[in-house]
Amino acid sequence: MMTAAVFLCLAALPCVLHARLVQEAEDGFAECNDFFYQGSPPQGFSDPSHAKICQRHQGGARFATLYSTEHKIPVYSAFTYREGAASEEGDWLLEPQLDDSTSSLEEGTKGSDVSEQIESLGTNQALEEDYASSDYQPGLLFHRAPAALTNAVPLTQSFKEKWATDVDNVIEKLVPHCGNGDSLHLIAGAVPSGDKIKDKVAVPEYVWFAACCNVPDAWSLGVIKRTADVDGLEQVTVEELESRLSGGVKLFSNQCGGGASPPELGTVSESSTQTEDEPPVKTPGAFSRFFQFLFCITYEIVKSVLCLVWFLVKQICNLIFGRLYWVWTAVTTYIFALSKVLLNIPCDVVCVFANILCGFVGVVDNVCSVVCLILRLPTRFLCDMASFPYYTICAIPNVGIDxxxxxxxxxxxxxxxxxxxxxxxxxxxxxxxxxxxxxxxxxxxxxxx
The missing domain is CATH 1.20.5 (Single alpha-helices involved in coiled-coils or other helix-helix interfaces)
Incomplete structure (x- = not known):
C-alpha cells in the first residue's frame, strides 16, 4: 500500500509543476532539452544575468526559456510545433525562484498568490503592475504557448496582434515542408533597446524567430521584425540572423543541415501573387536586351550626373547661405549688444546721482544726530536749574498754609x-x-x- 501511495504522489507531481528554475549543475535545460534541435540549446548566450527556466504546464514540459534578469525580458524561448496548440486565457504566471532561490515553489504561480510569501518579488523579473499606465502590453514571443510573463516582452497592441499573425503565416508555409510538423523546432527571441518601462522592463528593439526541421530534409529559416515597423517583416537565413545577434551565437546544432532554406518556399510565395489565367511573359530577345542595357547605362549615367550636380549646387547654396546666416547673426548680435549698452548709460547715470544724493542725505542725518546727542545733556540740565526756583519758592506758601x-x-x-x-x-x-x-x-x- 505504501509503495502504491508513493507512486501515485510522484505521478501527480508533474500535474502541479508549471515551471522550475534549472540549476547550473544540470545539463542544458534538463527535461526541456527536447525542445531544441538534437537536444542542443543555442550557444553564445553566456551572461551572468541569464537564468534557464523549464516551463511546465498541465503535467508536461511545454517550452524552455532563457530569461534576462537584467532586462526583465526573455532572451529566447524554444518550442516544438504542435497542431492546435494555443495560449490559454487567464492570469499571467510568474517564476518565484527567480526572486527567491530558496523558494520551494517550483511552479509558475500567479503574482497575487506569492506576493506575501516573497518580499523581493519583482527584483529579477517583470510583474503585471510594471506594465500599468504605459503604452505597452505583455506580448508572448510565441502566442501558442502558456501565458507566462517570463515568455513575454513589452509590445504595443497593434504590434502584438501583427506579430502573432506573421508567425502564424510563416508556420503555415513551413509545416507542409516538415512532414506533419512534429519535427519543427522553433526559437523566438527579443533584443532589448535602450528604452525601459518604469526604468525596469526593457522594450525590445526587434523580435526574431528561427525555425529548423530535419524531416525529410534539413533546412532552417529566420525572421526579424522591428518594433518600430509594425507592417515590416524581414526573412533572412539563420546564419544572417546569428550574425545580427552579438557574441558568436549559434542557434541550431550543425547549422540545422548546413543552413539550407526550405524547399520551394520562395517559389510558393512568389507564385501566390499571380493568377492562374495570367498569360506567360515572353522573354525579350538579344536586340531588346541590348537596348535595355544601353538604356540602363544611359539612365544611370544621367542619374549620377544629375545627383552630382545637385550635390554641388546644394553644397554651394549651403556655403553661401551659411556664410550669409553667419554674417547676419554676427551683425544682429553686435547691434543688439551695442543698443543694450547705450540704453543702459542713462540708467547708470541716474543711479549714480541717486546714490550720491542718498549718501549726502545720510551724512546730514548723521551730523544732526551727533549734534542732538551733544546738546541733549546741557539742555536738560539748564531746564532743571531753571525750574528749581519755581518748585522751591512757589512751594513756601503751600508749606506755610499747611x-x-x-x-x-x-x-x-x-x-x-x-x-x-x-x-x-x-x-x-x-x-x-x-x-x-x-x-x-x-x-x-x-x-x-
Missing part, C-alpha cells in the same frame, strides 16, 4: 477738650444736685404719710 492749618487744628483740639471737660463737670454737678433734691423732697413726703 503749618497754619496744623496749628489751627491743635488749638481747635485744645479748645474742644476744655469745653468738653467743663461740660462734663457741669453735667455731673447738675446730676448730683437733682439727686439730692429728689431724695430730700421724697423723704419729707414719707414722714408726713
Amino acid at each position: 503749618i497754619l492749618g496744623g496749628l489751627w487744628g491743635i488749638f481747635g483740639l485744645g479748645f474742644q477738650a476744655l469745653f468738653s471737660a467743663f461740660g462734663g463737670s457741669f453735667s455731673m454737678a447738675s446730676f448730683a444736685g437733682s439727686s439730692v433734691f429728689q431724695r430730700f423732697v421724697g423723704q419729707s413726703e414719707s414722714y408726713e404719710n
Whole structure:
C-alpha cells in the first residue's frame, strides 16, 4: 500500500509543476532539452544575468526559456510545433525562484498568490503592475504557448496582434515542408533597446524567430521584425540572423543541415501573387536586351550626373547661405549688444546721482544726530536749574498754609477738650444736685404719710 501511495504522489507531481528554475549543475535545460534541435540549446548566450527556466504546464514540459534578469525580458524561448496548440486565457504566471532561490515553489504561480510569501518579488523579473499606465502590453514571443510573463516582452497592441499573425503565416508555409510538423523546432527571441518601462522592463528593439526541421530534409529559416515597423517583416537565413545577434551565437546544432532554406518556399510565395489565367511573359530577345542595357547605362549615367550636380549646387547654396546666416547673426548680435549698452548709460547715470544724493542725505542725518546727542545733556540740565526756583519758592506758601492749618487744628483740639471737660463737670454737678433734691423732697413726703 505504501509503495502504491508513493507512486501515485510522484505521478501527480508533474500535474502541479508549471515551471522550475534549472540549476547550473544540470545539463542544458534538463527535461526541456527536447525542445531544441538534437537536444542542443543555442550557444553564445553566456551572461551572468541569464537564468534557464523549464516551463511546465498541465503535467508536461511545454517550452524552455532563457530569461534576462537584467532586462526583465526573455532572451529566447524554444518550442516544438504542435497542431492546435494555443495560449490559454487567464492570469499571467510568474517564476518565484527567480526572486527567491530558496523558494520551494517550483511552479509558475500567479503574482497575487506569492506576493506575501516573497518580499523581493519583482527584483529579477517583470510583474503585471510594471506594465500599468504605459503604452505597452505583455506580448508572448510565441502566442501558442502558456501565458507566462517570463515568455513575454513589452509590445504595443497593434504590434502584438501583427506579430502573432506573421508567425502564424510563416508556420503555415513551413509545416507542409516538415512532414506533419512534429519535427519543427522553433526559437523566438527579443533584443532589448535602450528604452525601459518604469526604468525596469526593457522594450525590445526587434523580435526574431528561427525555425529548423530535419524531416525529410534539413533546412532552417529566420525572421526579424522591428518594433518600430509594425507592417515590416524581414526573412533572412539563420546564419544572417546569428550574425545580427552579438557574441558568436549559434542557434541550431550543425547549422540545422548546413543552413539550407526550405524547399520551394520562395517559389510558393512568389507564385501566390499571380493568377492562374495570367498569360506567360515572353522573354525579350538579344536586340531588346541590348537596348535595355544601353538604356540602363544611359539612365544611370544621367542619374549620377544629375545627383552630382545637385550635390554641388546644394553644397554651394549651403556655403553661401551659411556664410550669409553667419554674417547676419554676427551683425544682429553686435547691434543688439551695442543698443543694450547705450540704453543702459542713462540708467547708470541716474543711479549714480541717486546714490550720491542718498549718501549726502545720510551724512546730514548723521551730523544732526551727533549734534542732538551733544546738546541733549546741557539742555536738560539748564531746564532743571531753571525750574528749581519755581518748585522751591512757589512751594513756601503751600508749606506755610499747611503749618497754619496744623496749628489751627491743635488749638481747635485744645479748645474742644476744655469745653468738653467743663461740660462734663457741669453735667455731673447738675446730676448730683437733682439727686439730692429728689431724695430730700421724697423723704419729707414719707414722714408726713
